[in-house]
Amino acid sequence: MFEDCVVVSAPGKVILTGEHAVVYGKTALAASLSLRLFVNIQRTDVGQVTLDLKDFGTQKCWSCDELASNGFLEHSKSPRRPSPDEIKTLKKLCGMNSDKEVLTVEELAIITFLFLMLSICSDSSERFPSLSVEMKSQFPFAAGLGSSAAYSVCLSAGFLTFAKAVTPTSCKSNGGITLPVGVEALTTTSCYNESDLKLINMWALEGERLIHGNPSGIDNTICTYGGCMSYTKGDIMPLPRVPSLRILLIDTKVPRSTKRLVAGVRERYDKYPTIIGPVLDAIGNLSDKFRTLLYQLADGESDDESRDLKLSLFSELETLWDINQHLLQAIGVSHASINDICSITAKYGLYSKLTGGGGGGSVIALINQTVSDDDISLVQSSLTEKGYGSQEAILGGYGVLLHSV
Known part of the structure; x- marks a missing residue:
């Protein structure tokens, strides 16, 4: 048996520090966003x-008959990768040539949907239930904000919940994070326990x-568990305490290829190892210091001395933020649009840096307590005039959630 309706959401994510240096074994910090992606599954x-x-x-x-007769796979009790032949079957179901190698973002999203649905929702009594699935995001795709991860997490959690393979429990609090616009219309009823989150995360991977x-x-x-995490040499560690930081999330509207940018850094490193190597070391050291500052900001009382x-401490974060951007620029992953955005926000006392691969994509600006809402509005107006998109967000909120309408 299946549920009649499941609505799940997962947060977007940003890389706070450590872009590109993480490829060379240095520390990177990532955090979830208050902006979320939603998947609605209706039977x-x-x-x-x-x-x-x-x-x-x-x-x-x-048609359900079409899906039932494709011979894709039986019900999967645990996460696994599709075989090359199964990937060809998925491509055929999407109406594309099974030998096609370069796929669009939309095609990849459809194949991922089919794989997770067919893997999780098949059973002996009702192999492919009739259903309608709708996806809507509060943040842009292909902009370095973890859209594909949030999508995979939502599909995994949604189908596991739909198939009653996980047992969500009542949420006790929202972790001090205000749920974003669009969530207020839903009643957030359930979180997932540790074993369920582990299973969701494995399927999402x-x-x-x-x-x-x-x-x-x-x-x-990050999209599964939320919060803030550090990543070093394959080890992912949650940060036990982080402050709730306001940011301005800025879309350059410039498409970029992370693969190409990573290759460009590698070329520079191979050509100038004694120059680029120390820059990457500096980025890694900066991440370690940034993590310490986050801990210190999260601690303390609310008295005047503590404020x-x-x-x-926040001023130190801003300084490191600015240094990180210049170091990334030195290894060749900034862009004219990113530099322009940094100049615009600096006029209003905001420090900005690229997030993710760079070369376009997204920029994040820290919003400190001394910047007024009027100044934020002026910054956003200036960004809009130059053709950039922007929206406010909070760092470090909830991971995947189950909602009821």
Whole structure:
């Protein structure tokens, strides 16, 4: 038996510090966003499966008979990778050539959907239930914000909940994070326990592998568990205490290839190891210091002396933020649009840096307590005039959640 309706959400993510240096064994810090991606799974009686990717303007539909007769796989008790032949079957179900190698973002999203649905929702009594699935995001895709990871996490959690393979429990609190616009219309009823989160994360990693090939695992882990985490040489460690930081999330509207940017840094490193190596070391050391400052900001009381100390600590964060951006620029992963955004925000006392691969994508600006809401509005107006998108967010909130309408 399956549930009649499941609505789940997962946060986007940003890399706070350590981009590119993490490839060379240095520490990187990542945090979840208050902005979320939603997946709504509704059981129907029309004998078909419908996927509506609203942010792409894309809809796909399959008959349940078509899915039941494809010979894809039986019910999977534990996460696993699809075989090459199964990937060809998934491509055929998407209406594409089974030998096609370079896929669009939409095609990858559809294949991931099919894989997770067919793997999790198959059983001996009702192999492919008739259902309608809708996806909607509060943050842009392909901008270095973990959209594919949030999507994979939502599909994994959604289908596992739909198939009653996990047992969500009542949420005790929201961790001090205000839920974003769009969530207020839903009643947040349930979180997932540790064993369920582990299973969701494992399935989501398989979805990420379909999309990215060989991901580090930090994106899907952040989107599953939320909060803030450090990543060093394959080890992902949650930060037990972090402050709730306000940021301005800025979209350059410039597409970029992370693979190309990583290759460019490697070329510079191989050519100038004694120059680029120390820069990467500096980025790693900066991440370690940044993590210490986050701990210090999260501690302490709310008296005047403590507030003054926190303002001083936040000023250090801003300095490191600025240094990190210049170090990333030195290894060749900034962009004219990123530099322009940094100049615009600096006029209003905001420190900005790229997040993710760079070369376009997204920029994040720290919002300190001394910046007024009027100044934030002026910054956003200036960014809009230059063709950039922007929205406020809070760092370090909830991971995957189950909602009821």
